[in-house]
Amino acid sequence: MAVVQFMVxxxxxxVNVGLPRIGAGLGFSAPGLTWVIHAYALTFGGLLMLGGKVADRYGHKRVLLLGLPLFGLASLAGGLAQEPGQLVAARAVQGVGAATLAPASMALLISAFPSGRERVRAFGVWSATNAAGAALGVLIGGLLTQYAGWRWVMFVNVPMVAVAxxxxxRGVAADRSVARRGRPDVLGAFLATAGAALLVFGVVSTDxxxxxxxxTLxxxxxxxALLAAFVVVERTTARDPLIRLGLLxxxxxxxxxxxxxxxxxxMTSAFYFVSLYLQGVLGAGPARTGIEFLPFALGVVVGSVLAVRLGYRLAPRTLLVGGGLLTAAxxxxxxxxxxxxxxxxDVLGPSVVAGIGIGVCLAPATSAATAGVARHxxxxxxxxxxxxRQIGASLGLAALGTVAHDRTGRVATPAALDDGYSLGMAVGAGLLVVAVLIALVVLPRTRASSGAAAAPLAD
Incomplete structure (x- = not known):
């Protein structure tokens, strides 16, 4: 399960560090290149709830063993892509595979380690590999892109799939009990994913x-209309709905x-802009860019540790406000x-500040999102x-990427690119200020609870 989570x-x-060479190699336009990220994030985020329902109904090990080959074959196809549409399609299928793997692996981990010190140790390993995958992704992507070629940012998944x-x-026990409450709501998942994808497409196509x-209109x-239909389906379906709307x-x-x-x-827009700034404006190679991303990643780790320590004394709402302001700064x-x-x-200082702020936000958000929710x-x-988070990543990158592209214009000189990226980052800071206002106005005042901030993330 640790290998699976690391891979997802x-x-x-x-792929972030490899984007410039992917774009040059396959002939992507500047706005079109963002679909390498959108395709994965949208299908992953849009189908994640369905993946959990399918795994609950048909068996977590069975779904895991079906999702792994799907993810591996999509990665292989992406590495062999010869044109932009092929890579985007492969990334979308990767997202489908990830949407089945993430909930199935979490459920199997919970089943294998139901309680006690072994459970604490197991979730410690799982959480560490989860954080390491996100943190080391930019470094691994940079090294592979420079020394093996951009296609290896896709091929690297194949041996991990084989091992997992x-x-x-051989080593994971079959499920002892499987939920049979009703058939999963496939229509709802399709409507939500298609609606979000069309929304992103509409924003990106404004170039x-x-x-x-x-x-555009x-x-x-x-x-x-598709998103409204999703709400209607979730309220009226006879199947097992993806989400009970009353939860909101x-x-x-x-x-x-x-x-x-x-x-x-x-956050996703920041990774995108900083990667392109380092390579397109400062002239760093992919390997150097990956190394220069490490302060950002280490900052997230430091912030996560701070969130755990402060979570015993401060309420999640307080941490979200403080972390949001630090990230916005x-x-x-x-x-x-x-x-x-x-x-x-230009990069080191803000990388550390923003990374720590993001790390402070992650676990308290999970704690707040499950506060007052029935155990089932x-x-x-x-x-x-x-x-x-995944759908926000795609929508945000579409909007901020469009803003940056409009500011850059058609002549992509280093100065013009810098203008676009700096504006995109400034707008991202504005989004964080809005997030802080939401935390202040919407989130209820609660007291700190022991261990609340240490809750593991589902992705």
Missing amino acids: SLDLSV FAVAW RHAWTSPA GTLAVAA ANRSVAGANAYTLLLGAA GFGWFGLISADGSFLA ETGSASGLLSSS
């Missing part, structure tokens, strides 16, 4: 069509998900990057939070 977490960040499949086949053009209208009446759940949506939007500092800057002067719905609440 790795793929959220491993062999160990799971070719004006916001008021029939093409029509796309956004269809996206809104809980102020803590609603506030934490809105906060996480904005955090995911700003880091992104605002990034907004001051210059075309003739350097890593030490904590899995749904946790899955909803993970979906919010």
Whole structure:
């Protein structure tokens, strides 16, 4: 399960450093290149809840053993892609595989270690590999891109899939009990994913069509209709719904998900802009870029440790406000990057500040998202939070990427690129300020609870 989680977490960040060479190798346009990230994040986030329902109904080990080959074959296909559409399609299928693997692996871990010190140790290993996958993704991606070629950021998953499949086949016990409450709501998952994808497509396509053009307005209208249909289906379906909508009446759940949506939007955009700034403006190679991302990743680790220590004395709401402000300050500092800057002067300081802020936010958001939720719905609440982060990542990158592209213009000189990236980072800082306001206004005042901030993340 640790190998599976490392792989799923790795793929959220491993392609970032390779994006410039992926774009050059396959002929992506600047806005089109963001779909390498969108395709994975949208299918992962949109189908995550369905993946959990399917695993509960048909068996966690069975779903895991089906999801692993799907993920591996999609990674292989992505590495062999010869044109942009092929890579985007492969990334989308990777997201489908990840949406089955993440909830199934978590459930199997809980089943194998139900209580006691072994459970604490198991979740410690699982959480460490989860964080390591996200943190090391940019470093691994940079080294592979420079010394083996960008295709290896996709191929790297194949041996990990093989190892995980062999160990799971022989070493993971079959499920002792499987939920049979009703058939999973496939229609609802399709409507949510398709609606979010069309919303992102409508925003990204504004580089070719004006916001008021029939093409843009029509796309956004269809996206809104699909998302509205999703709400209707969730309220009326005879199947097992993806999410009980009444859960969002809980102020803590609603506030934490809105906060996480904005955090995911700003955080993913920051990774994207900083990677392109280091390579396209400062001229760093992929390997050096991966190394220069390490302060950002280490900052997240430091912030996560602080969140655990402070979580025994401070309420999640307080930590979310403080962490959000710290992250906003880091992104605002990034907004001051210059075309003739350097890593030490323009990147190191804001990387550390923003990384620590993000780390402080992650676990308290999970704690707030499950506060006051009935025990049998904590899995749904946790899955909803993970979906919010992934969908927020895609929507945020679409919006901020479009803003940056519009500022850059058609002549992509280093100075023009710098203008676009700095504006995108400044807007990301604004999103974090809005997130802090949501935490202050929506989240209820609660006292700190022992260990609350240490709750493991579902993704």
